[in-house]
Amino acid sequence: MAQAPVLPRGFELPLEPRLPRIGSVDAVALEERAASLAKRSIKREAKVFALDLAVRMMDLTTLEGQDTPGKVAALASKAIRPDPGDPSVPSVAAICVYPNLVPTAVQRVEGSSVKVASVATAFPSGQSPLEAKLDEVRWVVEHGADEVDMVIDRGAFLSGRYAKVYDEIVQVKETSGDAHLKVILEVAELGTYDNVRRASLLAMAAGADFIKTSTGKLPGAATLPVTLCMLEAIRDVHEETGRMVGMKPAGGIRQAKQAVQYLVQLHETLGPGWLTPDLYRLGASSLLNDVLMQLRKEKTGTYQSPDYFTVD
Amino acid sequence: MTRLPVKKTYKLFIGGAFPRSESGRTYEAEGQNVARASRKDVRDAVRAARGTLPKWAGMTAYNRGQILYRVAEMIEARTAEFAGLCTGRPEVERAVDRIVWYAGWADKLAQVLGSSNPVAGPYFNFTVPEPTGVVGVIAPDEPPLLGLVSRVLPALTGGNAVVALASETHPLAAIELAEALATSDVPGGVVNLLTGRRAELAPWLASHMDVNALDVTGADGDSPELERAAADNVKRVVHGDPDAQSPWEIASFLELKTVWHPVGQ
Numbered sequence: 001m002a003q004a005p006v007l008p009r010g011f012e013l014p015l016e017p018r019l020p021r022i023g024s025v026d027a028v029a030l031e032e033r034a035a036s037l038a039k040r041s042i043k044r045e046a047k048v049f050a051l052d053l054a055v056r057m058m059d060l061t062t063l064e065g066q067d068t069p070g071k072v073a074a075l076a077s078k079a080i081r082p083d084p085g086d087p088s089v090p091s092v093a094a095i096c097v098y099p100n101l102v103p104t105a106v107q108r109v110e111g112s113s114v115k116v117a118s119v120a121t122a123f124p125s126g127q128s129p130l131e132a133k134l135d136e137v138r139w140v141v142e143h144g145a146d147e148v149d150m151v152i153d154r155g156a157f158l159s160g161r162y163a164k165v166y167d168e169i170v171q172v173k174e175t176s177g178d179a180h181l182k183v184i185l186e187v188a189e190l191g192t193y194d195n196v197r198r199a200s201l202l203a204m205a206a207g208a209d210f211i212k213t214s215t216g217k218l219p220g221a222a223t224l225p226v227t228l229c230m231l232e233a234i235r236d237v238h239e240e241t242g243r244m245v246g247m248k249p250a251g252g253i254r255q256a257k258q259a260v261q262y263l264v265q266l267h268e269t270l271g272p273g274w275l276t277p278d279l280y281r282l283g284a285s286s287l288l289n290d291v292l293m294q295l296r297k298e299k300t301g302t303y304q305s306p307d308y309f310t311v312d
Numbered sequence: 313m314t315r316l317p318v319k320k321t322y323k324l325f326i327g328g329a330f331p332r333s334e335s336g337r338t339y340e341a342e343g344q345n346v347a348r349a350s351r352k353d354v355r356d357a358v359r360a361a362r363g364t365l366p367k368w369a370g371m372t373a374y375n376r377g378q379i380l381y382r383v384a385e386m387i388e389a390r391t392a393e394f395a396g397l398c399t400g401r402p403e404v405e406r407a408v409d410r411i412v413w414y415a416g417w418a419d420k421l422a423q424v425l426g427s428s429n430p431v432a433g434p435y436f437n438f439t440v441p442e443p444t445g446v447v448g449v450i451a452p453d454e455p456p457l458l459g460l461v462s463r464v465l466p467a468l469t470g471g472n473a474v475v476a477l478a479s480e481t482h483p484l485a486a487i488e489l490a491e492a493l494a495t496s497d498v499p500g501g502v503v504n505l506l507t508g509r510r511a512e513l514a515p516w517l518a519s520h521m522d523v524n525a526l527d528v529t530g531a532d533g534d535s536p537e538l539e540r541a542a543a544d545n546v547k548r549v550v551h552g553d554p555d556a557q558s559p560w561e562i563a564s565f566l567e568l569k570t571v572w573h574p575v576g577q
Contacts, residue, residue, distance in 0.1 A: 302544065303355050305522030 076108035117147035124215035169206035182210035221251025250283025325490035327360030328500015349508035361473035364501035377418030443471035445524030456482035466561035
């Protein structure tokens with residue numbers, strides 16, 4: 001188990017002298033625990049519950065250069081009614097799109113419970129001037145995005161300019177107003193669990209509503225150990241300040257089985273209080289079909305084929 | 313010092329590998345402990361078959377024929393082992409001959425079953441045979457080797473991937489066949505061989521929505537239930553003969569697709 005560091009109430013600035021010393025993560029123990037949680041056996045009713053919850057927590061995502069309004073419209077229909085043949089399957093939590101497509105998405109999900117999340121701040125690299133980032137955030141919020149997924153400036157973080165990263169998040173948070181702010185750490189570029197923990201605490205201190213593992217643009221995105229590391233950071237913040245911060249693993253979650261493993265890990269680390277779409281999201285583009293196939297298998301008792309589910 | 317012979321562990325053949333049953337269970341057949349596949353093994357086998365299907369179906373027919381011929385070579389080289397696991401040498405020889413016969417058909421099917429159709433209009437109109445997809449085979453009990461070969465080979469020749477339930481009472485010939493397949497050039501997953509309780513496995517195979525055709529030759533009395541389950545996704549159901557050798561056996565696992573193509577473009 002990672003050693004919980006001593007955290008001052010509210011994480012006051014200046015962070016720079018303190019951040020490098022906020023405790024180190026025991027990588028071996030972390031991976032061991034993540035692996036042991038992944039081996040839990042989930043039996044039938046619990047599995048159906050978990051799959052149903054996974055659908056409700058899903059951020060159905062399309063972040064490609066080839067996205068069109070038509071594709072977003074199709075995605076929105078699927079988000080509202082994931083399985084047209086089975087009305088008992090709930091809507092997903094949100095659809096996640098590029099800023100340009102926010103107006104289309106907002107129009108398409110109108111009247112449903114599905115929210116619109118938009119990536120912003122020069123996704124996926126985060127390498128733009130702050131003014132440009134803030135303009136982007138302002139634009140998507142004005143056009144009706146309920147949630148903003150921002151990326152941190154990894155270049156600044158890795159070179160130790162923590163205050164710059166912190167200030168950016170604070171300003172983005174101010175600019176985004178009522179919209180929920182998810183902060184993408186892009187763990188694949190952070191290198192170590194220590195850095196992941198540091199970045200998580202920094203993002204939470206700066207006011208993130210959610211912390212999110214990855215952009216999904218790099219291989220080795222969300223993994224169980226790295227998600228556990230972030231969940232433990234969230235738990236420490238909760239114990240320290242009482243604030244409940246959400247978590248969103250994204251990238252590389254493709255199978256229903258993985259989704260269930262993530263939920264087990266969440267339940268065992270943060271408890272049932274976090275088992276809600278308000279505090280946990282699964283960012284995925286291809287996961288939904290597998291979850292739907294598993295749900296239908298549980299209901300009909302026959303193994304399913306991808307041919308009977310929509311593409312994307 | 314005398315040496316103890318290495319005793320064979322009888323396992324399944326899924327995706328080109330030899331896993332133990334997912335459940336870890338075995339049952340006794342022909343005096344040996346044989347892996348008893350679970351429904352998850354069925355699912356894994358179908359997934360493996362679906363995964364390699366594009367590769368196998370996308371090969372040239374000539375190439376498929378060559379690979380099947382190589383299977384015959386591998387069995388020929390193991391004649392002695394096979395003879396001890398079925399009714400004897402003549403059956404093995406007939407099985408080898410049958411594989412060679414089907415191998416020869418691979419690149420002749422399109423000419424025999426396909427056609428160029430005369431249509432009124434500036435179009436070419438062709439009928440081409442295409443593989444059905446993933447074929448589930450419930451292999452007959454008798455003859456142990458020839459029966460399995462006679463049911464699996466027609467599907468393979470046409471470019472399908474196969475998930476076969478070996479005979480429950482005589483599974484050893486099927487396992488030996490898996491060894492021959494693994495050492496030939498058949499891509500892993502094109503043939504998957506499961507041993508176990510037929511009554512336990514066949515319904516899962518028959519109802520699996522990702523299986524496109526079902527050969528119920530070895531199903532005996534269970535056939536009506538299996539066919540009903542197969543009807544859910546309109547599987548092709550084939551009642552074969554355990555000792556058949558005919559190009560129509562291949563045709564029963566093919567779809568005839570008609571394509572139009574404008575002339576002069």
